[in-house]
Amino acid sequence: MSLTRFSISLDADLVRRFDAKISADQCPSRSKAVGDLIRASLVEQEWQTDDEVAGALVLVYDHHKSDVLQRLTQLQHDHGSTIISTQHIHLDHDNCLEIIAVRGHPRQLSQLLMRMKAVKGIKHVSLAAGTTGQRLR
Amino acid sequence: MSLTRFSISLDADLVRRFDAKISADQCPSRSKAVGDLIRASLVEQEWQTDDEVAGALVLVYDHHKSDVLQRLTQLQHDHGSTIISTQHIHLDHDNCLEIIAVRGHPRQLSQLLMRMKAVKGIKHVSLAAGTTGQRLR
Amino acid sequence: MSLTRFSISLDADLVRRFDAKISADQCPSRSKAVGDLIRASLVEQEWQTDDEVAGALVLVYDHHKSDVLQRLTQLQHDHGSTIISTQHIHLDHDNCLEIIAVRGHPRQLSQLLMRMKAVKGIKHVSLAAGTTGQRLR
Amino acid sequence: MSLTRFSISLDADLVRRFDAKISADQCPSRSKAVGDLIRASLVEQEWQTDDEVAGALVLVYDHHKSDVLQRLTQLQHDHGSTIISTQHIHLDHDNCLEIIAVRGHPRQLSQLLMRMKAVKGIKHVSLAAGTTGQRLR
Numbered sequence: 001m002s003l004t005r006f007s008i009s010l011d012a013d014l015v016r017r018f019d020a021k022i023s024a025d026q027c028p029s030r031s032k033a034v035g036d037l038i039r040a041s042l043v044e045q046e047w048q049t050d051d052e053v054a055g056a057l058v059l060v061y062d063h064h065k066s067d068v069l070q071r072l073t074q075l076q077h078d079h080g081s082t083i084i085s086t087q088h089i090h091l092d093h094d095n096c097l098e099i100i101a102v103r104g105h106p107r108q109l110s111q112l113l114m115r116m117k118a119v120k121g122i123k124h125v126s127l128a129a130g131t132t133g134q135r136l137r
Numbered sequence: 138m139s140l141t142r143f144s145i146s147l148d149a150d151l152v153r154r155f156d157a158k159i160s161a162d163q164c165p166s167r168s169k170a171v172g173d174l175i176r177a178s179l180v181e182q183e184w185q186t187d188d189e190v191a192g193a194l195v196l197v198y199d200h201h202k203s204d205v206l207q208r209l210t211q212l213q214h215d216h217g218s219t220i221i222s223t224q225h226i227h228l229d230h231d232n233c234l235e236i237i238a239v240r241g242h243p244r245q246l247s248q249l250l251m252r253m254k255a256v257k258g259i260k261h262v263s264l265a266a267g268t269t270g271q272r273l274r
Numbered sequence: 275m276s277l278t279r280f281s282i283s284l285d286a287d288l289v290r291r292f293d294a295k296i297s298a299d300q301c302p303s304r305s306k307a308v309g310d311l312i313r314a315s316l317v318e319q320e321w322q323t324d325d326e327v328a329g330a331l332v333l334v335y336d337h338h339k340s341d342v343l344q345r346l347t348q349l350q351h352d353h354g355s356t357i358i359s360t361q362h363i364h365l366d367h368d369n370c371l372e373i374i375a376v377r378g379h380p381r382q383l384s385q386l387l388m389r390m391k392a393v394k395g396i397k398h399v400s401l402a403a404g405t406t407g408q409r410l411r
Numbered sequence: 412m413s414l415t416r417f418s419i420s421l422d423a424d425l426v427r428r429f430d431a432k433i434s435a436d437q438c439p440s441r442s443k444a445v446g447d448l449i450r451a452s453l454v455e456q457e458w459q460t461d462d463e464v465a466g467a468l469v470l471v472y473d474h475h476k477s478d479v480l481q482r483l484t485q486l487q488h489d490h491g492s493t494i495i496s497t498q499h500i501h502l503d504h505d506n507c508l509e510i511i512a513v514r515g516h517p518r519q520l521s522q523l524l525m526r527m528k529a530v531k532g533i534k535h536v537s538l539a540a541g542t543t544g545q546r547l548r
Contacts, residue, residue, distance in 0.1 A: 004148070007142055007144045009142045017272060021179065025525055032529075035147050042158065058539040060541050087510065087512060089512050094544075097495075097544075128466075137147075137473075163388070169394060177398065193332045195330045195402040198407075224373065251299055261405050265400040278420070279420045280418065284417075285415070288548045292449050309419075309425065316429070409428060411422030
């Protein structure tokens with residue numbers, strides 16, 4: 001890994017407020033803080049421009065409901081190329097939290113999310129929009 | 138206005154991708170681009186920590202519906218201290234776009250938004266979360 | 275306007291919690307509350323599928339900075355077909371809140387937002403994503 | 412589980428558009444579609460009112476970087492009561508996708524997210540905001 005060093009000029013008050021935020025966030029340095037903002041803006045761009053991304057789909061459902069387990073398994077096999085692996089947590093006697101690690105194009109992941117949501121017995125679906133990290137040092 | 142100049146070190150590939158984004162966004166300089174990211178993160182913080190903020194509430198409604206105009210006017214007078222001014226646009230024969238410039242604490246603005254939303258005849262309410270700019274150079 | 279009446283069956287506990295939320299939100303009826311959720315989901319769809327939409331761009335800037343006023347006016351004339359009208363508020367001695375009522379396709383509005391953001395002296399740009407209301411009763 | 416059946420009255424055009432969306436989303440029924448909107452609004456409320464929630468934190472990092480693995484493990488032990496389990500995926504030679512199933516109050520999870528983000532070597536952190544499902548039939 002090679003580093004690039006560059007200077008920027010910003011209003012002194014703005015820098016003071018930024019430094020206060022860096023300290024409150026327990027961030028180790030200005031370089032790390034600026035780098036985080038830049039990386040987050042690039043990940044947002046990856047999702048908008050339909051580049052390859054990675055993330056997690058989180059489902060909550062009652063495993064007693066109809067044939068929810070079978071339908072979900074079927075769906076996951078249909079989307080085998082975008083699904084990496086699945087983590088299953090027993091929240092309580094009835095409720096399951098299922099976390100599906102996914103990788104693919106945003107459009108594919110939206111399609112999968114929509115199909116998951118349509119399964120009867122699913123209570124909630126959410127998405128953590130991450131990155132493959134490949135183009136992101 | 139006094140400027141502070143400082144240097145940061147980031148991975149060379151990350152800087153290359155950031156430069157490409159800056160150019161695609163037609164942003165004039167790295168300082169402006171980094172400043173924009175910092176300012177956006179500080180505005181986000183203002184909304185989370187319930188500082189004084191400014192922005193706009195956007196309503197869409199059919200002015201023929203029941204007593205929607207009267208109710209909205211009443212509401213705006215009740216929240217006179219947070220409302221700066223109102224802009225009214227006739228979208229078509231039935232639909233009105235009303236844009237209300239607001240200033241206050243995020244909690245007050247959420248309260249106002251909730252009360253607007255509850256008015257019968259309102260089709261949609263949205264919010265543009267901005268800033269008073271005072272602490273933001 | 276003609277009404278359609280239909281029945282839905284939901285878990286009794288879910289309905290209880292929904293009724294509590296309706297009451298807390300001061301919403302006048304279940305029909306209004308369900309209608310609001312449906313309309314919000316349709317407006318979201320309009321923005322995703324690049325239908326014609328309406329909303330507001332909110333800018334905050336220091337009018338003393340370079341030629342920000344001239345650049346903004348130039349930009350607004352370049353995008354005349356998407357801009358309906360502008361509301362200008364003097365937040366304090368330095369800061370201006372400018373609210374631009376816009377109408378067009380989401381892609382056009384994003385383009386305009388990006389160009390506004392790139393103007394030197396602009397502190398913050400935000401967007402309230404609304405609707406023309408035409409397809410939304 | 413007991414069901415509650417109730418009727419709502421909505422504009423005929425609105426219902427037509429909703430039915431078109433239900434069909435495009437491959438959703439099996441109006442009851443399921445309305446229930447989904449209601450559940451999503453209640454989960455949003457759980458996150459705003461700081462009720463107990465569940466979800467997933469997604470991290471992307473280069474495992475070669477400094478002592479990122481050790482720091483992350485340390486952090487996870489410090490937050491043992493909110494972390495349920497962890498799933499680790501090797502995205503490529505350098506990049507790791509780590510998905511942490513979490514449960515707790517939104518404030519605790521934000522705290523954890525902030526501390527994860529501050530670790531040197533972390534490229535990106537995102538959150539899927541879900542629910543424990545307990546109050547959500």
